Amino acid sequence: MTFTFQQEDLKRDFSKKISYQQLFPLAMAEDVRTADTKKAHRVPEHEKENTRSICLLEQKRKVVSSNIDVPPARKSSEELDMDKVTAAMVLTSLSTSPLVRSPPVRPNEGLSGSWKEGGFVPSSTSSSGYWSWSAPSDQSNPSTPSPPLSADSFKPFRTPAQPDDGIDETEASNLLFDEPIPRKRKNSMKVMFKCLWKNCGKVLSTAAGIQKHIRTIHLGRIGDSDYSDGEEDFYYTEIKLNTDSVADGLSNLSPVSPSQSLVSPPTFSTLDSSRTETPCAKTEPKLMTPLSQSAPTTLYLVHTDHAYQATPPVNIPGSTKFSPNGSSFSISWQSPPVTFTGIPVSPTHNRPVGIGEQRQQQNHSVLSSPPRGAVSLRKPRGEGKKCRKVYGMENRDMWCTACRWKKACQRFID
DNA sequence: TGTGCCGGGAT
DNA sequence: ATCCCGGCACA
Structure with a gap:
């Protein structure tokens, strides 16, 4: 019914490009701040594009849903105040709502193909319902995978700032990739x-x-x-x-321990951006800033005891403290602490950017940067034989210390 | 590909 | 200061 309309509507709007900065000033600011550290974390242009599209989708979803099922009242004037309220409500909601569920594995989804290749599809659309910070910024980590999205939308609660959920998240993500949308579960x-x-x-x-x-x-x-x-x-x-098995654990209306959320890897539980402000919109600073700024295009994964890095944050160059690939943070839950992390450790197709890869990236940028040989302060190489040549590797102990230390030979000076 | 050695880290 | 090594430039 209305879904059809919304999809078409969204599709149309997706063809329009909106300035990245226009949409995400916050993310842009973060980009600037972390520009240096992100040199090694270049995000392919097409990923940025996806990210933009996704956030555009987020915005559009709000527009659509506000047109359809949410009265347009209290949109702007109270937003600031309501952000504070939102923060409180989020916390309240955490303890009163079933927040986490296990999304079904949907290998046929268009998304799955992308993160097989170590590439990354910013599926920040996130399955509706939970925490996921689909921030749009260059920080989106190419190797931080987006878990398969789930089809069931779940709305723990609504906030004035985001009266959305008018459209199924998975459908939204499918829109991005022009994939046919499997709807079978809707019927059940x-x-x-x-x-x-x-x-x-x-x-x-x-x-x-x-x-x-x-x-x-x-x-x-x-x-x-x-x-x-x-x-x-x-x-x-x-x-x-x-009636799906996946939803079985969710039909329970009591708060669900996050540890129950992962059924089996690589089926990831997702946290929904729609619960908190997506980076497309302003956020309550304390609660969201670190996440929204640095967790772009990444679905934060609920960490329990499996294949995800736990706190403390891993310090990876190019990522801020809370960045998706370089960090995690914990929220204390009713029972086990929940760790949201953007660092999938093991699954082969969603490993994080490793140091080696960063180095490669750096090397790459070096290769493509300034023409070398402009000014070489390196002194000319000595022509004569050096300790290494004279004594050979097997007699390394006979080398001069400089040679042993890979310094300029002091014994056979040119 | 091997060699010389710079730059920088570790102790 | 000493030791070590990654990695670049060059033969």
């Missing part, structure tokens, strides 16, 4: 709406119902129960219950 889903009001948790089958519930019960709008300013939107979550 039952959409429910759960009230996120603290200590409530009421589940209703219709959005109208849950909105009315929130309006009347929690917002106390008894008189004008038909009027909706959209605020209710923020207090309920859409839950898609399906």
Whole structure:
């Protein structure tokens, strides 16, 4: 129904290019700050392009959804204040909502092909529902893989700043690659709406119902129960219950321990950018800045005990402290601490950029930079035989110390 | 490809 | 200061 319309709409808009800086001033700022360290982390142009497109998608999703199911009220004037509220709500939501689930492995997706090659598809579209920072910046790590996206959208709660989720995330990612969209799971889903009001948790089958519930019960709008300013939107979550095995663990409405989220590698749990501000929009500074600035195009992976680097952050050149490839951070959860990390360690096709690769990149840039020989301060090479030649490698102990140390020979000076 | 040795890290 | 080595330039 509306999905069809939205997809078409999005497709059309994707053909338009929007200035990177225009969309992501924050990311640009970060780019500038970390420009030096990122020299070795050049992101191929096409990846940037993908990233841009994805964020454009994020924006578009908001527009679309606001046109369709979210009243346009309270868009701008309250945004700043609401960002603070958003931060609080995120935290609240973390403890009251099923945040993590295991996305199905979808080998047929267009995305999978890209990250097989060590290349990277910035699938920052992220499956809806959770933490993923699909930031658009050059920091996007080419080798940080995007896990396969999941089809089920999950909306723990809504925030004023992002009244979206009007479109399925996977579909969105498919749009990017003009892949046909497998929809089979849609049919087996039952959409429910759960009230996120603290200590409530009421589940209703219709959005109208849950909105009315929130309006009347929690917002106390008894008189004008038909009027909706959209605020209710923020207090309920859409839950898609399906019969798939993947969703089995999610049908449970209680908070889900992140450690349950990974079914089996390389099936990654994804965190959704839509839960927090995507880099396309402003973010609450303390909560999001490090992530949104430095976790571009990367779905943060929920770390448990498997193949992901745990804290402390790994210091990799070209990445900031919280960058997707060079870092991780922890959030203390109700039970086990959750580590979001952008450093997949092992899966072959999604290994991080290693030092060797960085060196290669550096070398590459060296090769393509200044024409050498402009000014060579290197003194001419000695013509005569040196210790090495005279004594040979087997008599290295007979060499002069300089030769032993690979310095200019002091015994046979030219 | 082997050699000389610069630049820089480690101790 | 000494020792060591990566890596570049050159033969």
